[in-house]
Amino acid sequence: MNKKKFSLFIQVTSILLIISILPPTLLIGLMTTTTTNVMQDSVGAYSQKLMDQLNYTIDYSNTAVNTSIDQILSSSNIINFANSIHAASPSQKTLLGNEMDKKMFSLLGQDQFINGIYFISNNTLQYNINSTKNITPNLRNLKPYFSSSEFYDSTYYESIKNVPFDQNTWLYIDQPSIAGVYVIRPISGVITSYIVFAINGTYYDEVLKVTSIHDEISIVLLDDQRQVVFSDKELPDKALFSNEHQESLDYIRESEAPSGTFIKNNNLISYARCTNGWIAFIDAPLKVLMKDLYSMLSFTLIISILFVVILLIFSIGFVKSISKPIVRICNYMGEVSKGRLDFPEISRIKIPNKEIQLLINGFTNMTDTLKHLINNAKSMTTSVEESTKALTHSAESTLISSQDVETAIQNITIGAQEQNAQVQEATSLITQLSSNINTISSMIHTVYLASEATISMSKKTKGELLTLVDSANHTIDISHNVNDHILDLGNEVNNIRKILDIVTGINDQTSLLSLNAAIEAARAGANGKGFAVVSDEIRKLSYQTQDAIDTIARTLDIIYTKKDITIVGMEKTISSVNSQLPIALTATETFNTIMVKMEEVASDMQKVTKLLETIVKEKDLAMQAIHDISLVIEQAVSITEEVSAESVTQTQAANTISQMSQELATRIQDLKKTYSKFK
Template sequence: MRQIFKLASYIASLFRNISIRTRLILFFVLLSSLPLIILGYISYNRSSNAVESKIEYFSSEIFAQSARNIRFTMDIIDLSCREFKMNDEAIVQIKKYRKDKDNLQDVKTDLNKILSAKFTNVTIKNCIGATIISEGEIIGNTVSYQALRNLDITEDDIAAAEEGKGNSVWVVERSKTNKQNYILVLNDIYDEITGSKLATMVVVLNENYFYEVYKLIDIKEASYLFIMNSEGMVISSNDAEQIPISHNYSNQEVVEKVRKQVEENSTENVQIIKGSVQSYIDNEKYIFCYSAIENTDWYIMGAIPFGYVTADSKAIGMAIFNVGTVIFILAILISLIISMSILSPLSKLEALMQQAKDGNLNIFIDDKFRDEISFLGSHFNEMLNNIRNLVSRVSNSSQQVLKSAGDVTGLSSTYLNSYEQVALSMAQIAQGASEQAENSQDTVAFVNKLSDDINKVEDNVKSTVEIVEHTKTLSENAMVAVDSLNKKSLQTGLVSEKIFDNINILNTDMKQIERVIKFIGSISEQTNLLALNATIEAARAGEAGRGFAIVADHIRKLAEQTREALNSISTVIRDIQEKTKVTASSANETQIIIKQQLEAVGHTDNSFKAILKAMDEIITYMGKYSESVNAILKSREETLDAINNISAVSQETAATVEEVAATTQDQITGIEELTKQSKLLNRMAQELNESISIFKL
């Protein structure tokens, strides 16, 4: 909030450089005209947009209805064509011709009667006639000879009719002979039984066939009305000179915009049927409204001048401008009148203030009105009355001040001489006290240095004691560790002896196992020998000893497997014996090492006991040394206190003398300043008398 107030104050200060009259006129015009301008601008824009959108919408609706009317007009022809194709007599005549070409004249006569009943200018306005073509021959016709001669029905037209597959195909042809444009409605006629093509019917329409629809379009300003296909070719126009028929429309920008708008806004299920685009014709802006004609790729188009659409909104804008101009002029006139009512009394007040500035206080403002300026004049009169009274009192006071200032100047000179003598004496006393304080400070410095050295010795003694105590603690811990190591070494020795004994027992057992294996081996060899003898005996027995031979062979094989197993066991036992010997040797060496370790542990234990005893003696001596240092420190403190007392007394004396000297000097300075101020007061009193003398009371 404070920042906003500061910003407002700053902005207000900028306007102080502009006269009040200019400010009043400027702000009154702005406050009265600016809202109207903003409101008018918004109203103009909204009304313009609303009018333009409404006109575009209704124009699109009109063209949509016109598209339906054109579709209805086209349906009349389509319906007539379907009725003809459903006429049994006509179909019979066509088949009759196709069956026998010699019947051409009879067929023509009959078909011409049927065609004349439906396709003439009497039955359908602007219908020139119709013709039936079968196998390249005209077999029926109601078109005049001259028109038929000018009309050139090409193979492309016949092919277009085939693409319609029985539906009407609308095309525009331009005669090469008379340059006349014709609208052709092409229909193929099929046999309902076989489905084969019988003939092609061509209905010829005048280029003004859709002119009646253009008359129904109630847009007076729509200067261009025409029908074009999706490729931009003009099918029909209300002004063939401006928009030639059977030619591509000259403004291809409109064609592209319509095609693009239809493609962008159409979906697979929804086909855009109406809309509008904007373009220029001869540098004039137009709105082109279009609407698709059902079941064709045709669009009915209308070009409406943009000026016609914006005419009403421009009229509204002009009315707003005229009203705004009148209000602007009235605002200036009213602001001038109000500024004159303010500035006229202010000018009078300014002139009287100028007289008061020149010293004339004997003036008076006579303003009987009741606005703020009148109150300002009344306050100005009161201010002048107060100033007159003040000037009168100041004049009397200045005379008295002038007399008193002279007396003060004389007394201050006398006091100044006395205080200068006192200041000189105090300066000598202060110098002696300062020298004594400096000597005391030097002594204190030496004692403090000695005290610092003693404190360092004390700190070193404490550190040494702490290190010795820590070393003793470590020694005691080492003693405990050595004792534990000694016990573990004894236990290790006992375990090693047990291991050595177990290894010797294992070695003895392995030798017994070896003897058992040798015994089993001899039995296996004997079994093998017996099995061999049994095999020989069985062979001698012949067929009777065959079964015994088989048993003997199995026994021999088992004996061989036993021998192989015994060899493997012997190898393993020999390896175990070798490893047992190595383990026994290692165990024996371990016993020797353990004995040596026990001796070393004993020596270490004795060494730590000696160190521990020495540490106790060092701690005792360090305690006595610390007591001596503490006694020295106590003496140092007493000496330092005494010296500090002496130094403090000397410093207090010096400080007191300096304070007295400073006070004396301040008094001298004050007296000098008093003398100076009394002289200045005397001069100012004289100047005040001279200044007051210019006022007229």
């Protein structure tokens, strides 16, 4: 299936269009991305620097506020005032208030951050004073508000009661009538008291307005409850601002960094944490920050598009000047395929460059060469046609002769192959017979060796059996002698028993004599002491002799018992040996018979071996004769096969020549038809 092909004009124009558009597009995209990233980093660094500077200013003002509060507390002796006023009478409270006013007027007149002071104890506003410099409507509403139950039931008062002692805590109240920033300072005394300092917010507003950089970019101060305390511009809804930036504020709360810059929802967010818990926060939309950059990029894009359009127009004109001559030459090539070779109008083609001139010259030379070749081919075609006819006739004659020779040779080859097959079959049978003879010879030799080994083993076993019979007879004689000696040993033991009985009697008499001697020595008194010692030693000797006699008697009993056991064992041994002697004699006679039979088998095996050797020699002679016949037949078959192959080759060559002649004749006719197209 042919694919659709586009013209040269479309192809070259497409390539130039891609080359014209792709690099500028990539360059603009890369430049836009790089420039945007650089600008974002630069603007982010500037924004963070702005937040850090604002944070420094706010922290400085917060430190000044804390310093003013500490100075007021230390100069006014307000702690003693707090411990006295809650128990004072109305007149005393008036006097204490007047004294405190004198101190506070001078302190508030010198301070630019504190607009008013409110002293609360026992859920009652005990004292208040306002600055005369910055009186606002909200400041006038504080006294009635702090005196009302609305305040003491509110969450603000609950927050005040949770403030740690002797610490300044910043509180923003967003109730419209009293909205403002306050610093709470609990005082411990007889009862818990609270001093509320109203902070002048004008200073913070002015700082934020000075920091403001654009109408669409908001800079705000948020308290720890995410409420907007101050802003550089008026916000229609402060709560809505906090809700819209919920995700950013959550990120800031989770972050441990004191300040930072990040991008959220195409907005550049910068923040800084103040020492009083506030957060300085700036929300800058990227479209505002990058407005000038986007304008510059748009202008660059327009210039690039104009450049591409101009380049495209130039490319189309250039492509037309090149493709038009090439298209006309391609059309001429199509007419050449139809038989036309004369093109006088080619000289009117407009030549834009040297390469097109070379192309036209090449086309003209090609048509001239084709004319010359066609004329030469026509003259040679006639002579080739006549030669082809003669060659075809010769090939047909050669083919008939080759087929006759091939048939005769095939008959000879078939006969030789049949003879060769019969010889091969005879050879196979003799080879099988030889293999069987070799197997039988090997088995006979194995049997002969086994019979020789059996004879040798029979002789050896017979000698061992005779030795066994002699050993058994000798064992019986020895056993009888041992039995006699054991009986004699029993008699000797009996004799020893009799001697022991005599010794026992003598020992008893000796013991009796020693006893009598001891009695007589006792009667003799002092004269018989020496005799008493002797009689005592004789008695000890008698005891020792009795112990020895008892030991000998026990030993004789053991010997006598073992003598009886040994006699029983010897009798069993003699009986066992007597029963084995007939078996050994019978086995000796059996081996004598085996030796005689095996010697007869060995003799027969030697005779069979000699007969097989004769058969093998005759078989080898027959195999040699068959081999010679086989060689002769194989040579004959080989010769016939070679002759047959030559005849087949000759036949194939004749067929090939005939086919080529026919094909050549066909080609000559086709060539003549082709010539007829050209004029």
